Amino acid sequence: MSNSKSEVAYALVSERIVNGAYSPGYRLVLGTIAEELGCSVVPVREAIRRLEAEGLVHFTRNVGATVAQVDSTLYLHTMQTLAVIEPAATALAAAAMDEAWLKRAQELNDAMRQCLEDFNPVAFTALNNEFHQQLYSQCPNPHILDLVQRGWRRLAAMRASSFTHIPHRARASVEEHQHLLELIRAHASPREIEEAARTHRTNTLNAYLDQAGMAPSVI
Amino acid sequence: MSNSKSEVAYALVSERIVNGAYSPGYRLVLGTIAEELGCSVVPVREAIRRLEAEGLVHFTRNVGATVAQVDSTLYLHTMQTLAVIEPAATALAAAAMDEAWLKRAQELNDAMRQCLEDFNPVAFTALNNEFHQQLYSQCPNPHILDLVQRGWRRLAAMRASSFTHIPHRARASVEEHQHLLELIRAHASPREIEEAARTHRTNTLNAYLDQAGMAPSVI
DNA sequence: GTACATCAAATCGTATACGATCAGTGTGCG
């Protein structure tokens, strides 16, 4: 028995938020979830508080928890944070990347390119997530790695509200990925790699901001 | 009654860790803390889990919690994370900085310079913290701001082993602060400000690493 | 003397119970 009940509760609620079963604003009642899980409210409570700390749910004392509402400001803030952290994680990870890792990343990006031909945006998004994870997963700094993963989780949670639909960025993304891979393959300096990764992320963020009629991010 | 008991417990334990009353490795027993607070273990448990999420305590299932051990690796990771985030926070905050804020920051740095003359390292460290907080506190992105504050809290918790060991950095710090202030005053680009702030932090980190006989940080 | 099984104390994990707090609703008064 490796899992405590509070971990089970955490996994369940977390999963449902990320895959959209609980949409933003949905009210999370401790008693109801506990009943569904066949346990008492105590472990559920702990799970909810953990989710609150990650920003996936909003919690008000004596009132209860709801799945975090997504608005463009929240998206901006999350994406901006990721724009700072993920490139750093990638740059740190680059040193630890061997041929096998690079090969896998290259395959993922090639598959993304294929998705462009096939007009398959769902697969494209999935591959995009996997590609980025492949790049930063070797980051030797666990704090930074953790922050990046949290950021992506939050983005995944708000994917349901179709914030990430910026189709005309897809082709440029693939090219920017390719450039990044070539820098890593050539053992470019960490700063160059970080710079390229940040440009990639900032471009995506600004494409969204532009579409929403907002000013571009200063970072 | 604005504070719940779990918040009180959180504040108490947190305070004791940061000010050193609970030193690293100290065993945090739920029942004992609950008794001291005059409440049951449930709120204490929640507080401990929150502290775990922040990295201030280490928690093992069915065993218990201890104050996080500090080693040079942990210091490196925390400092490296801060080296990525804090400069970004400062750059974002720069746009929102008015004259009053700049003036206050200048006063703090001048006071630090005075501490150099007076050989007052304790006051110097306190002013240093305040100076940095002054810089990033106006950051309009609450996620980034939160991450920076958590980083500083962790450093505070391990302060015993950090800043006091690299006194020769103090004078350079003041000069780097001054440079940063001048960039902000001149409305330099966010990237320039970020670059200067990162150089400042990386220099401090590398001074520590060098002294510890470790290789400099790649970021 | 060492290795292993067994046991007991300490501590955590969770269930249940009850008091506290809040949002919504209805009623009385202005």
Place this chain on the structure above:
DNA sequence: CGCACACTGATCGTATACGATTTGATGTAC
């Protein structure tokens, strides 16, 4: 007719109780 206030149902916050797990020690066999 509108506002203020008390009431009510739902839900959270915490106390208490007990079972589950770990750890370290003790005893026994080899």
